[in-house]
Amino acid sequence: MREIIPFNKPYLTGNELVYIEQAYKNGQLAGDGPFTKQCHQWLENRIDTKKAFLTHSCTAALEMSAILLNIKPGDEIIMPSYTFVSTANAFVLHGGVPVFVDIHEDTLNINESLIEEAITIHTKVIVPVHYAGVACEMDVIMDIARRHNLLVVEDAAQGILSSYKGRMLGSIGHLGCLSFHETKNIISGEGGALLINEEKFIDRAEIIREKGTDRSQFFRGEVGKYTWKDIGSSFLPGEITAAFLFAQFQESRNITDKRLLIWNRYNEAFIEFEGFMKIRLPVIPKNCKHNAHMYYLLLNSMADRDKFIEDIKIKGVNCIFHYIPLHLSDAGIKYGKSCENLDITEKYANRLVRLPLWVDLTEEKQRKIIDAVFETLSRLQ
Secondary structure, X not given: OOOOEOXXXXXXXXXXXHHHHHHHHHOOOOOOXXXXXXXXXXXXXXXXXXXXXXXXXXXXXXXXXXXXXXXXXXXXXXXXXXXXXXXXXXXXXXXXXXXXXXXXXXXXXXXXXXXXXXXXXXXXXXXXXXXXXXXXXXXXHHHHHHHHOOEEEEEOOOOOOOEEOOEEOOOXXXXXXXXXXXXXXXXXXXXXXXXXXXXXXXXXXXXXXXXXXXXXXHHOOOOOOOOEOOOOOEOOOOHHHHHHHHHHHHOHHHHXXXXXXXXXXXXXXXXXXXXXXXXXXXXXXXXXXXXXXXXXXXXXXXXXXXHHHHHHHHOXXXXXXXXXXXXXXXXXXXXXXXXXXXXXXXXXXXXXXXXXXXOOOOXXXXXXXXXXXXXXXXXXX
């Protein structure tokens, strides 16, 4: 039976199980134990955010954002359609209305030049999504937000250790959300973080995260008892998750460097096919430093993409496409609205295919993937 190279394979640094055992010996497996605190400190120092809170997913971090920003029924949230459902769903849960804006042809990020025409008296938040760990034009977006008195939540689910003009993704908007799902660069199985860049949000975020109570303050000795203070939910991950994640944080630079080596090897190998007009490669703007979260190819049509995925699987390589645009989904039609047409979103969503990219992908497997891509592309008309 032919070996199939998987699209993704989780990476272990070597200390995950050691730290999990240590967490058990510490006698606290619930949230906000010693490893959680170390993760918070790492994020605050490395990302340069005022406060970091681990959550059980990036979805949870986005849902916390919606509560923290007091999203009410009818509030409009501007975002790209080419994103994961959580970007929209977190706000829809509170009656918010996603307003879908088209994307750039180069980065596939939200087209900042289209944001202002989407703003109405109901607009409250802009949610830029840093696709593939490549930054949106945050200076422009933050200027728009300032002039229109709007809030910005960065969906940096794919953006850990990527930067925009020297600033880490997640540290630029009023809030930032990260993912540590097993398909991301830095992982804990499931996991995420809310990054808070405005001090005025910190105290309430801590209450929202702890089921709407001041339990965290109680454990610090700041109040004599804890009670229900606000709406909230249980957004904390357990200490085992934090222990696993901290081991990943400690090797984050090494993980990123290894991914970049693979990304660069792909990019160098496929340039000639771009010249033959058979594919288009990812574009990284000069003011962005990416984290090699994803390597994708843009083929010339949906038919080419589907044939590529089918043919390359026969050669033992598992490639997949990505999002179905939210504005075309049943829930997107029901709960959201589109600003003008989203032609570029639809055009590129139908053409994109992602290649396997994970830390332990050996040079031999990389060569097999490259050879399989060459052979498959050569057969496309």
